[in-house]
Amino acid sequence: MIRKPWIIDTTLRDGEQAPGVVFSPHEKKRIAAMLAETGVDEIEVGYPAISAAERKVIREIVAMKLPVRLTSWSRANMADIELAAECGTDAVHISFPASRLYLELIHKKDDWIQEQLHALVSKARERFDFVSVGGQDATRSSTDFLQRFMLDAEAAGAKRFRIADTVGIATPVSVMALGAALRQSSSLPLEFHAHNDLGMATANAFTALNEGFEAVSVSVTGLGERAGNAALEELAMALALNGDFDTHLDTSMLSRLCDAVATASGRAIQEQKPVVGRSAFQHESGIHCAALLQDPLSYQPFLPSRVGRSDFEIVIGKHSGTAAIIAHFNRRGITISKKEARELLDLIRSQSDRLKRALRTDEIDALREQNSVKHA
Ligand SMILES: CC(=O)SCCNC(=O)CCNC(=O)[C@H](O)C(C)(C)COP(=O)(O)OP(=O)(O)OC[C@H]1O[C@@H](n2cnc3c(N)ncnc32)[C@H](O)[C@@H]1OP(=O)(O)O
Numbered sequence: 001m002i003r004k005p006w007i008i009d010t011t012l013r014d015g016e017q018a019p020g021v022v023f024s025p026h027e028k029k030r031i032a033a034m035l036a037e038t039g040v041d042e043i044e045v046g047y048p049a050i051s052a053a054e055r056k057v058i059r060e061i062v063a064m065k066l067p068v069r070l071t072s073w074s075r076a077n078m079a080d081i082e083l084a085a086e087c088g089t090d091a092v093h094i095s096f097p098a099s100r101l102y103l104e105l106i107h108k109k110d111d112w113i114q115e116q117l118h119a120l121v122s123k124a125r126e127r128f129d130f131v132s133v134g135g136q137d138a139t140r141s142s143t144d145f146l147q148r149f150m151l152d153a154e155a156a157g158a159k160r161f162r163i164a165d166t167v168g169i170a171t172p173v174s175v176m177a178l179g180a181a182l183r184q185s186s187s188l189p190l191e192f193h194a195h196n197d198l199g200m201a202t203a204n205a206f207t208a209l210n211e212g213f214e215a216v217s218v219s220v221t222g223l224g225e226r227a228g229n230a231a232l233e234e235l236a237m238a239l240a241l242n243g244d245f246d247t248h249l250d251t252s253m254l255s256r257l258c259d260a261v262a263t264a265s266g267r268a269i270q271e272q273k274p275v276v277g278r279s280a281f282q283h284e285s286g287i288h289c290a291a292l293l294q295d296p297l298s299y300q301p302f303l304p305s306r307v308g309r310s311d312f313e314i315v316i317g318k319h320s321g322t323a324a325i326i327a328h329f330n331r332r333g334i335t336i337s338k339k340e341a342r343e344l345l346d347l348i349r350s351q352s353d354r355l356k357r358a359l360r361t362d363e364i365d366a367l368r369e370q371n372s373v374k375h376a
């Protein structure tokens with residue numbers, strides 16, 4: 001059966017918490033509009049308690065009437081919820097500490113959670129259509145604790161429970177075990193909020209959906225605290241290729257969306273970034289290029305056009321072969337013979353070894369000129 005996962009984008013909340021990142025109101029509105037156009041189901045649009053300016057831009061995004069659920073983030077206190085209610089979002093997410101360590105850090109005991117859940121969720125339900133409850137640091141908590149927490153959240157009227165892997169220590173194996181245990185004791189829909197400290201955020205989000213979590217939170221380019229969150233573009237493509245999910249996401253928007261967030265955040269997209277990094281569709285190896293020129297899916301998981309990119313790029317250097325060299329010239333409207341390509345390849349390899357890099361087009365042209373002078 002094809003499943004429909006609920007994709008929550010938190011670029012405007014957890015994404016902006018990446019150290020040093022500040023989005024302008026214009027950038028926030030543009031990112032929200034692009035997220036809606038991409039087809040995410042919900043946008044965690046910000047944290048109202050930060051400032052009046054934050055509340056103003058959230059209200060402006062609400063006024064855009066995007067076809068997506070907008071959620072405000074809140075701590076587990078009445079003041080934050082009231083500030084969130086001023087913003088007019090459809091939903092509020094109330095974040096509780098969910099581990100002993102986090103409870104101690106805010107000087108609270110276990111029974112505080114139960115009391116607050118009832119007071120805060122019932123208050124929030126008067127003001128919001130949808131109330132989600134979050135467990136911060138849930139992956140360093142015990143299953144018993146979380147089971148009780150979820151039952152209390154459900155009884156208090158919450159509509160979803162977020163398991164936050166706040167310090168990014170979960171693995172696909174632990175996510176599967178946790179999901180299975182929690183679903184035994186409560187029918188409250190589950191969300192997984194991954195962090196990438198061990199490089200597993202996307203894998204954990206993907207595993208959570210496969211394990212039966214109804215929702216995941218992601219951010220564009222994985223922007224977020226420390227090593228970031230699960231990346232929307234990575235999860236979108238993993239789901240699209242998997243075949244068991246229908247996300248309704250327009251993946252052809254992903255490159256533009258990631259570029260917009262990279263520019264607005266001042267965090268350039270890493271060269272090797274999956275899906276949208278510059279080298280994600282760049283090839284130098286001769287064997288790969290020879291095959292790609294016959295079938296572009298031979299050495300790529302999907303066509304670049306699927307994420308809004310143009311054709312794959314051939315890089316000419318030490319690892320090139322003659323097919324790539326002939327194609328390099330063909331793409332520029334120049335026909336060269338296999339024999340000439342072979343002669344050029346020797347020159348390209350020596351120069352590439354010497355320079356310790358691939359060659360630019362002008363350098364390749366100079367070598368061709370040098371080779372033709374030799375034959376004149
Ligand atoms: C894992 C996460 O992503 S959590 C989200 C983190 N995001 C942010 O912190 C970004 C925005 N933060 C801010 O603008 C400020 O920190 C504010 C407005 C939230 C609070 O500022 P301040 O009042 O100066 O408090 P400060 O930041 O020093 O300390 C955090 C306070 O929140 C309390 N707190 C922390 N987590 C929670 C929680 N889940 N529920 C209730 N209270 C909490 C702490 O006990 C502490 O309270 P205290 O000031 O009474 O001791």
Ligand SMILES: O=C(O)CCC(=O)C(=O)O
Binds near residue numbers: 094164166
């Ligand atoms: O919303 C929550 O409860 C969790 C917040 C968060 O971003 C995290 O714990 O990583």
